[in-house]
Amino acid sequence: MASSTGLSLKFSPLSTSFKQNKVRGICNVNSVSLPSRGMRLGSLRLRVSCAAKPETVDKVCSIVRKQLALPKDSPVTGESKFSALGADSLDTVEIVMGLEEEFGISVEEESAQHILTVQDAADLIEKLVEQKSA
């Protein structure tokens, strides 16, 4: 999953695989600034990431903390990997259940398999919440 690198937003209409229906303020489109000599626009691919709102990430962190009974001072951030935090397979299933309950969503197996970090979970949640209200 692409992550925001803070590059300036340059949206090239020629070579995008990005379907833009709704651009929310949280979506960052990364582009590569074209060097002046001959880079073919056709070969450019935009990688789009929709990074979740910080509040979502925070909610995920707190659900994870609760499930794993982590002490208050132990670091849990977007980058935290579930396995590194000590979650076993049962914990992870329960975490996802907790997220489903908290956000009113239903997580499909295929999506769940790609959740490695807190950020991944938050991003998926936002996507599912958006789909639900669409």
Next chain:
Amino acid sequence: MSLKFNPITYQSHKLPSFALPPMANLRSPKFFMASTLRSGYKEVDNPKKPFMPPREVHVQVTHSMPPQKIEIFKSLEDWAENNILTYLKPVEKCWQPHDFLPDPASDGFYEQVKELRERAKEIPDDYFVVLVGDMITEEALPTYQTMLNTLDGVLDETGASLTSWAIWTRAWTAEENRHGDLLNKYLYLSGRVDMRQIEKTVQYLIGSGMDPRTENNPYLGFIYTSFQERATFISHGNTARHAKELGDIKLAQICGNIASDEKRHETAYTKIVEKLFEIDPDGTVLAFADMMRKKISMPAHLMYDGRDDNLFDNFSAVAQKLGVYTARDYADILEFLVNKWRVMEITGLSAEGRKAQDYVCGLAPRIRRLEERAQGRAKQAPKVPFSWIFDREVQL
């Protein structure tokens, strides 16, 4: 939820260090199984590498019990003679498969066979799938005797060792042997199933073996067998009840007698672990938590019939649907053992021991909650063919 859960313990750099494991429809106890790897999906393409049946993918750990603890089992031999061997039934008092099958030496043989087949016609395919799966599990007995003989301190060193443990293992094996024989002969005579496919499945399964992750450690080993014997007791008890409801009293007796053996065995194994809790509470509670974390894998989880890569999952789903053996049973067994061994009351544990105690005592409710959620979200499952019944389909 519709998540699938199959705990992946595969240690490969190719897999992400963590991925939310796919959850089998929580309608099956597969949730609690070690994952398996199929090395091929179809018939052999490459003659140089003949198809390999499913094999375990987790790293196989050995001899995790500190060697000084072997002494414990040596010192318990007299105790075992007086307290465990008493659960064996003398051969002269045991039922034999002959007692529940048409008698070939009698004039009424053909008539008896006809009756058996007529009763079997009334029994639906999904029941037969479960009965066949149970039979195949029983027929893989060589794997289980082997497993008992991997346990340090209690293994049969020569095949005819006279330690109480070795005597137990051989006699236990001998009792169990009748189960597979009886079910095999019944299924053979019934005419309702494809014996060749079943026989193939048995051959594959014995070839695959299994690693229940007991690590040559009798603490882990006897906790595992305690759980398993109760599981088979429940399972055969349910098939007995179903057979009765379906009007086949003889089949009900068959399953019922097998179930009562399993109950007796369960009592013996739980008694061993009870003793271990008494003399080494910390070590035993740690072992209990360890086995539960690793999940109790079903003995036949590597089953394969040469055609279906998801055979065990499909079989489990049918067993779950029929209520023969379910995820709820798994939680119930766990709770039964926690109570039987009075894990909550143990004191004087180390810090690790207390964590293990908390884990084990809190686990059954968590499993039940998961199971309830999954049931609430269960989607319509497909119908799948089983080669054991000539590719007729059964609703999962």
